[in-house]
Amino acid sequence: MELPKQLSKQREAFVRDSFAAQSFMTTLGADLAEVSPGFTRIVYHRKDGLNQQHGFLHAGVATSIADSACGYAAISIVPEGCDALTIEFKTNFLRPAAGNAFEAIGKVVKAGSQIMVCHGEVWEREPSNRLIATMSATMMVMEQPAS
Amino acid sequence: MELPKQLSKQREAFVRDSFAAQSFMTTLGADLAEVSPGFTRIVYHRKDGLNQQHGFLHAGVATSIADSACGYAAISIVPEGCDALTIEFKTNFLRPAAGNAFEAIGKVVKAGSQIMVCHGEVWEREPSNRLIATMSATMMVMEQPAS
Amino acid sequence: MELPKQLSKQREAFVRDSFAAQSFMTTLGADLAEVSPGFTRIVYHRKDGLNQQHGFLHAGVATSIADSACGYAAISIVPEGCDALTIEFKTNFLRPAAGNAFEAIGKVVKAGSQIMVCHGEVWEREPSNRLIATMSATMMVMEQPAS
Amino acid sequence: MELPKQLSKQREAFVRDSFAAQSFMTTLGADLAEVSPGFTRIVYHRKDGLNQQHGFLHAGVATSIADSACGYAAISIVPEGCDALTIEFKTNFLRPAAGNAFEAIGKVVKAGSQIMVCHGEVWEREPSNRLIATMSATMMVMEQPAS
Secondary structure, three states: OOOOOOOOHHHHHHHHHHHHOOHHHHHHOEEEEEEEOOEEEEEEEOOOOOEOOOOOEOHHHHHHHHHHHHHHHHHOOOOOOEEEEEEEEEEEEOOOOOOOEEEEEEEEEEEOOOEEEEEEEEEEEEOOOEEEEEEEEEEEEEEOOOO | OOOOOOOOHHHHHHHHHHHHOOHHHHHHOEEEEEEEOOEEEEEEEOOOOOEOOOOOEOHHHHHHHHHHHHHHHHHOOOOOOEEEEEEEEEEEEOOOOOOOEEEEEEEEEEEOOOEEEEEEEEEEEEOOOEEEEEEEEEEEEEEOOOO | OOOOOOOOHHHHHHHHHHHHOOHHHHHHOEEEEEEEOOEEEEEEEOOOOOEOOOOOEOHHHHHHHHHHHHHHHHHOOOOOOEEEEEEEEEEEEOOOOOOOEEEEEEEEEEEOOOEEEEEEEEEEEEOOOEEEEEEEEEEEEEEOOOO | OOOOOOOOHHHHHHHHHHHHOOHHHHHHOEEEEEEEOOEEEEEEEOOOOOEOOOOOEOHHHHHHHHHHHHHHHHHOOOOOOEEEEEEEEEEEEOOOOOOOEEEEEEEEEEEOOOEEEEEEEEEEEEOOOEEEEEEEEEEEEEEOOOO
């Protein structure tokens, strides 16, 4: 699939509105910093109340942000009137998430008409700059539910 | 590995204290309903602020609860003075999580001295009674960090 | 989805013919021992030339058999004229595959019209009787290619 | 972990001897084309007897080669006297493997003392040049079994 060089204003607005409608991202405090065709970047500053038992960021939080990054990478390029839904993902955790600031990127690796395969990464940005988790995710392209 | 029939009072207290220390589970509103050797059950009633863009529970929330269910299934049987840390998991999402009440179970499938493999399930309990996600997870057994 | 209690003769023949057309299963020496709606069982006796460096069965062999078990569990219940293709799977290896005889089962966990999620297990049957690997797999239902 | 710039002659010989001892790679006809610290490349020309029901390369074959690519990427950098064993992998299949020549690469993403996380890719090289599968794999570092 040949991806467009950049998103139309309408498509970017659609992606941003949809991201803003994910109340869980708001609860976590995650922001959609960047979106281009088949790619997103989410930034995240650690808030209270999201830890596991030793004070590291819960594995589920890093995963949730990576999932949204992958999902919106897919949604940025689905056909008009469609949406993308996660059907599975796998996360490998490389290091404990001990830092204060994180960044997740999502990238479409294969864009099919029914299925999109995405690659996600979660990076700690403060105090260190290092990869803490990788994700592979499968998204299903579907007609957007009527609102 | 021969699992004990039931947990000692000390071990159950250790598991429950550790679960209570996971501030993310408190934020989500998830409760550890049951723990026995190599098994846990977590109950969860939907709260605001945890949705994806169409009002379903975010995939990351179901995953987070399943991860904690699997993690504490492992922690319930690690050697004294040890803990278990998630090194990877994969979740398959079978149906959108539209309901109000959910239950996650975690079960140790293979208990090794260094690695535990766990199986997790997330069930919607209200209004329907159906499986919405399955997880396979790998936990690493490690010395518990000194507090 | 309500599964039929048993396969029609035509469907069973279709599944068995398709399995027989998988030349890799013949090369490995794997036999389709049982097929019922949404379920298969494959038996396998170790042959030479399929090992990893320490003489255990190569992880890829156990995975290949589990993949075919899951695939034909799905194919047993796809609509007439359709087929199922693996879009992803994950395998956890619980123990080295040191034995001589193995059995893989595949089971459909969720049968959707486009996507089927399957669970697979590989058991060593000789000399021990124990689970050596688990699989979760996603199959896509598709129109069968014209021959 | 700081990786060495290149492998010692002894280490390269160790990796190549171990790969040669994987009888399954010989059966498939896969060759270890390149090995450097934390990286391998395997080339593979399609042989008869390795297909699925429509004449594409069986998903298990692509996976097996990617698993060996990842495994030897890890083995190239384990401590002296150690080996690496696959504990889990996941493969996403992006396109049917219809071609005649393939290449798998394996790369260590995180090298821990007990666990290595690897990324694998399978490329079709003839007639097209395109990515057909991606893998994420977890390897456990272990004492090499006495021979």
